[in-house]
Every structure is written in structure tokens, then in C-alpha cells.
Amino acid sequence: MSTAVERFDDGARARFGAHGRTFVRENELLRHPVYSRVLHWSVAAFFILALLSGLAIYTPWLYRVLTPLFGGGPMTRLLHPWFSLGFVAFFALQLLNWLQPMSWTPDDTRWMRRLKEYVANTDKLEPEYVDFFNAGQKLYFWAIVGSSVIFFISGVPMWFPRAFGRTTAAIGYVFHDLAALVMLVGFIVHIYEGTAAQPGTFHSMTRGTVEKRWAWTHHPAWYLHATGRQPQDDYEAAVRRQAGRSAEGGTPSMPG
Amino acid sequence: MPTGTLQVKAISGHSGTVPGAGVQRAEEICKYIDVTTCIGCKACEVACVEWNDMPFQQTTFDNTYQTMPSTAWNYWNLIKFNEHQREDGTLQWLMRKDQCMHCEDPGCLRACPADGAIVQYTNGIVDFQQENCIGCQYCVSGCPFDIPKFNSTTKKVYKCTLCSDRVGQGLEPACIKACPTGCLKFGTKADMRGLAEARARQLREHSGFVHAGVYDPPSVGGTHVIYVLHDITKPELYGGLPANPQIPVTYTAWKRVAKPIALLLSLFAAPVAFFHYISQGPKEPQPQPPGQEVPR
Ligand code: HEM
Numbered sequence: 001m002s003t004a005v006e007r008f009d010d011g012a013r014a015r016f017g018a019h020g021r022t023f024v025r026e027n028e029l030l031r032h033p034v035y036s037r038v039l040h041w042s043v044a045a046f047f048i049l050a051l052l053s054g055l056a057i058y059t060p061w062l063y064r065v066l067t068p069l070f071g072g073g074p075m076t077r078l079l080h081p082w083f084s085l086g087f088v089a090f091f092a093l094q095l096l097n098w099l100q101p102m103s104w105t106p107d108d109t110r111w112m113r114r115l116k117e118y119v120a121n122t123d124k125l126e127p128e129y130v131d132f133f134n135a136g137q138k139l140y141f142w143a144i145v146g147s148s149v150i151f152f153i154s155g156v157p158m159w160f161p162r163a164f165g166r167t168t169a170a171i172g173y174v175f176h177d178l179a180a181l182v183m184l185v186g187f188i189v190h191i192y193e194g195t196a197a198q199p200g201t202f203h204s205m206t207r208g209t210v211e212k213r214w215a216w217t218h219h220p221a222w223y224l225h226a227t228g229r230q231p232q233d234d235y236e237a238a239v240r241r242q243a244g245r246s247a248e249g250g251t252p253s254m255p256g
Numbered sequence: 257m258p259t260g261t262l263q264v265k266a267i268s269g270h271s272g273t274v275p276g277a278g279v280q281r282a283e284e285i286c287k288y289i290d291v292t293t294c295i296g297c298k299a300c301e302v303a304c305v306e307w308n309d310m311p312f313q314q315t316t317f318d319n320t321y322q323t324m325p326s327t328a329w330n331y332w333n334l335i336k337f338n339e340h341q342r343e344d345g346t347l348q349w350l351m352r353k354d355q356c357m358h359c360e361d362p363g364c365l366r367a368c369p370a371d372g373a374i375v376q377y378t379n380g381i382v383d384f385q386q387e388n389c390i391g392c393q394y395c396v397s398g399c400p401f402d403i404p405k406f407n408s409t410t411k412k413v414y415k416c417t418l419c420s421d422r423v424g425q426g427l428e429p430a431c432i433k434a435c436p437t438g439c440l441k442f443g444t445k446a447d448m449r450g451l452a453e454a455r456a457r458q459l460r461e462h463s464g465f466v467h468a469g470v471y472d473p474p475s476v477g478g479t480h481v482i483y484v485l486h487d488i489t490k491p492e493l494y495g496g497l498p499a500n501p502q503i504p505v506t507y508t509a510w511k512r513v514a515k516p517i518a519l520l521l522s523l524f525a526a527p528v529a530f531f532h533y534i535s536q537g538p539k540e541p542q543p544q545p546p547g548q549e550v551p552r
């Protein structure tokens with residue numbers, strides 16, 4: 001992608017960085033700068049609003065539960081497309097921001113083949129080729145891109161059915177539903193992975209940093225690029241330090 | 257629209273049963289329209305706008321007798337004109353009173369996601385309840401007859417009520433009352449169907465319209481507005497009456513069956529994630545404090 005995009009991103013990151021702050025402790029690495037964090041939570045806010053207002057109209061079971069959140073059925077219907085436009089707008093910026101770290105590589109295809117091991121927590125450390133984002137994260141990212149396109153193409157005729165004709169709207173909403181379901185599953189998995197499933201990850205999206213231990217555990221190749229040090233060596237050094245300390249009978253606190 | 261003594265039989269976007277369904281007996285009603293005796297006088301149009309207190313519309317001229325292209329949110333009843341040239345070269349005037357058909361299986365109601373925005377009474381009338389309408393216009397795409405019309409100011413959809421307010425009080429619809437030729441009649445579905453069959457037989461046997469028949473399309477479970485046509489094999493000639501009106505399958509198979517199942521399957525991701533945490537635990541940054549894994 002052209003340098004214009006890069007210049008735009010660099011400019012935005014610099015402007016946001018000048019207004020925000022990220023404190024990186026000695027045993028930590030900067031993972032998400034202010035710009036990425038603000039974009040992420042703007043996307044998330046609009047996404048959740050669009051999801052809830054959309055699910056309200058999705059099925060009669062949820063209609064009565066969810067429409068009061070937005071001030072009733074008519075207001076829910078009125079707001080939903082605007083929520084989604086907010087989501088699409090912020091996600092478009094995130095797309096540019098993350099285009100480079102999200103691009104698919106042969107290593108990601110390798111990663112997908114060991115998805116079963118990943119889910120079963122077989123290995124303590126991720127394979128050495130896992131970079132800034134792993135293939136699962138990239139998959140989620142590109143599923144959002146694809147779904148957003150489908151949302152948009154099917155959503156506009158649903159917004160203005162008279163301009164597009166009866167059949168377009170009647171068929172379009174099925175694709176709209178399918179995209180929403182893909183997003184819903186992705187969203188549930190994403191929240192789990194971003195919070196409970198990997199301690200320390202949530203902090204990367206709130207205050208921007210992760211512990212070095214987190215980095216060499218989950219994204220060794222990124223650790224290598226970010227620090228210039230071998231993740232495996234540093235991990236083994238940490239193990240030795242820990243063994244030494246517990247031999248001394250000290251507290252088993254975590255070194256950096 | 258006041259529901260009066262009308263009993264509700266189906267509600268759009270409604271989970272669970274219909275409260276009070278089946279507690280009263282109600283005759284199914286029907287509007288009978290004999291297009292062969294319609295003279296296109298538009299008295300029914302006038303009666304409709306008068307009774308429903310709607311303004312008269314500006315007409316448009318398109319080189320035919322058609323006064324405007326279609327019904328509107330505040331114009332529910334329109335005569336469709338067609339100058340039809342028969343195979344022998346002679347001219348035939350085809351005039352059809354176009355309005356909501358009050359389908360037994362209404363596509364509008366099936367499509368509607370808003371609880372109570374469309375109701376169907378036991379007598380067969382399909383009525384929009386604007387206070388519950390959310391303006392999504394799904395009904396527009398669900399209706400095979402292009403009837404529901406959106407008002408972009410109120411963000412609500414409107415259509416013929418079959419004068420549910422009058423019928424609920426034991427009166428006939430306004431259009432029926434106004435018709436000077438008797439081509440419009442109102443009564444029970446059984447009576448009107450019988451009358452229509454008799455008239456169609458008369459047209460076939462005595463007037464030389466060998467294809468005369470009754471339009472009461474089974475693809476939407478029959479309608480509570482039925483037509484006697486000179487030629488039942490070509491309903492499209494009558495202002496685009498569909499030969500086989502269809503509710504899009506996306507509102508039947510997908511919406512009724514697949515949609516809720518698909519949602520439940522998707523939400524299943526939540527308990528899966530939860531029990532993954534409970535059984536497998538998180539991926540901790542390494543190394544962890546010393547200890548040992550027990551297989552239980
Ligand atoms: C409110 C619930 C959410 C939480 C707790 C959450 C948490 C997180 C965290 C911790 C990360 C950083 C992961 C890392 O650094 O490796 C992240 C990244 C990301 N978030 Fe969210 N997020 C939420 C909602 C959303 C929503 C609604 C979207 C978009 C529809 C979204 C899209 C993304 C994407 C594309 C990434 C980068 C790739 C990834 O980590 O999967 N997030 N999120």
C-alpha cells in the first residue's frame with residue numbers, strides 16, 4: 001500500500017500520541033499506542049450499539065428486551081444505521097492503521113494448522129514465528145472487514161427499499177443476518193481471548209503496554225523485533241532466575 | 257385504528273401465543289370486486305379518502321386514463337386502467353380497484369419485526385397499528401401486491417384498513433357503500449366466494465368470456481378481497497395483478513426457522529468460551545510460579 005496511507009497513519013499516531021500518554025515500565029513493552037486504543041474503543045462502542053440495536057430487530061424474543069434500551073422500537077430502527085456508519089467509519093481508520101501488521105503470511109497458514117493445539121493450551125509458548133498479531137487475530141480482523149462490506153452492501157437497500165426494489169431488500173437482509181452472526185461469534189471469542197483467556201492482554205488495550213513475559217509468550221517474533229533480543233533466551237533466563245530465587249526460599253514473584 | 261369488537265388472530269413480531277386467540281367466533285369477511293361491471297367512476301376512491309379523512313391527490317398524466325401510478329401512504333384505493341388490445345384487434349377496457357388484498361397469509365405481517373405493528377383479526381382483516389410501527393419497511397418487501405406505503409415524515413407505513421373501524425361496528429366498508437354499479441359487494445367469505453363463482457360461470461356460459469374466473473390466490477392462503485376477472489389466465493393485464501403472488505422465502509423459511517436457530521448456535525460460543533476457561537484455564541505469561549499440573 002502506498003506511502004500516502006503510511007503518512008496519514010504516522011501523522012494520526014503522532015497527533016494522538018502528543019495528546020495522550022503511555023507509561024512503559026521497565027519490565028514492559030509498548031503494544032498499542034494511543035491512536036490504536038482510541039480507535040479500538042470507538043469501534044467497539046459503535047459495534048456494540050449497532051449489535052444490540054440490530055439484535056432487537058432480529059427476533060421477536062429480543063425485541064421487547066432490547067428496544068427499551070434505545071427508547072423504543074422506532075428509535076431503535078432510526079439509530080441502528082447511524083450506529084453502523086459510526087462503526088464502519090472508525091473501523092476504516094483502524095483498517096489503515098493495522099493494514100501492515102494484519103497482512104497474511106505463510107506463517108499464519110502454518111499457525112492455522114495447529115489451531116487445535118492452540119485451543120487445547122498444549123504448548124506453554126507460542127511458536128517462534130508468531131509476530132505482532134497471530135493468525136487467529138488476523139482472521140477476526142479480516143472477518144470484520146468482509147462482514148462490514150456485506151453489511152454495507154445489504155444494508156443500504158434495507159435502508160432505502162423503494163429505491164432498490166422489493167427483492168433486493170428481501171434477499172439482502174439474509175446476508176445482513178449472516179454477517180451479524182459471524183460478527184457475534186467472533187465478538188464472543190474476541191472478548192474471551194482479550195480478557196480471561198490471556199491475562200495481561202486487556203491492559204494492552206487500556207493503558208497500551210504488556211509485560212515482556214507476555215510478549216515472549218504470545219508473540220515471540222514481535223518480541224524479537226521490538227527488543228532485538230531472542231525471546232527463547234530471555235524466557236530461559238527468566239526460568240533460571242526464578243529457579244534460583246525459589247532455591248533461596250524467596251517469594252516466587254515474577255521478574256520482568 | 258380502533259380495534260372495536262374485533263378479535264386479534266395474529267400479531268407481527270410477537271413471541272409466544274396470541275392472547276385471546278380463538279375465544280370468540282367471528283365470520284371471515286370478504287370484499288367482492290367484479291371487474292367486469294366496474295365502470296371506472298372512482299366513487300370508491302372518493303369514499304375512501306373521505307371516510308379516512310385524507311386529502312385528494314394531484315393527478316399525473318401519462319397519456320392514459322390512469323390518474324396516478326400507484327396507491328400512496330394517504331391514498332389507499334386506486335382504480336388501475338388498462339386499454340387492452342385483444343387478439344382480434346378489438347379494444348377492451350380493463351379496470352381494477354387496487355387496494356390491500358387482506359391476505360389470509362399476509363407477507364407484510366410475516367416480514368414485520370415489530371411487536372404489534374401489524375395485526376390480523378379473526379375476520380381476516382390485516383391492519384397496521386402505526387403506534388407500534390418502527391418504519392423499517394420490511395412489510396414493503398414482504399407484500400406481493402406492492403401495497404404498504406411509507407411516509408418519510410412520520411416514518412410509518414400505511415395502507416387500506418378494509419375499514420376495520422366501520423366493520424368492527426357492523427358497517428360495510430366505505431368503498432362498498434359508494435359503488436353505483438354493484439360491482440362491489442361485502443359479506444362473509446363463503447357468501448362472496450359463492451357469488452363470485454356464480455358470476456364467473458355466468459360470464460363463461462352466457463357472455464362468451466370462456467376464461468372468466470375468480471381471483472383468490474391460494475399461494476397466500478386466499479385473500480379477503482376477491483376479483484371476478486374476464487380472463488383468469490392473464491391477471492397481469494389488470495394493472496399487474498400477480499398470477500402467483502409469493503411471499504419471499506426469506507420471510508418464511510429463513511425468518512421463521514433458520515434465523516432463531518442460527519442465533520442460538522452463535523450464542524453457544526459464550527458457554528463454550530466459559531467452560532473452556534473453567535476446564536482449560538488461561539494462557540498465562542511464562543514462566544509461571546513453580547508448581548505442578550494435576551490431571552483432574
Ligand atoms: C468490549 C469488548 C472488547 C474487549 C474486551 C476487547 C479487547 C481487546 C484487546 C485486549 C485487544 C488487544 C489484543 C492484543 O493486543 O493482542 C483487542 C484487539 C482488537 N479488537 Fe477488541 N475488544 C472488544 C471489542 C471489540 C470489538 C467490538 C471489535 C470490532 C468489531 C474489536 C476489534 C478488535 C480487533 C480487530 C483487534 C486486533 C486483533 C485482535 O486482537 O483480535 N474489539 N481487543
Ligand code: SF4
Nearest residue numbers: 356357359363364399
Ligand atoms: S396485500 Fe400486502 S399489505 Fe395487504 S395483507 Fe396482503 S401482504 Fe399485507
Ligand code: SF4
Nearest residue numbers: 368389390392393395
Ligand atoms: S414498516 Fe412495516 S414491517 Fe416495519 S414495523 Fe412498520 S409495519 Fe412492521
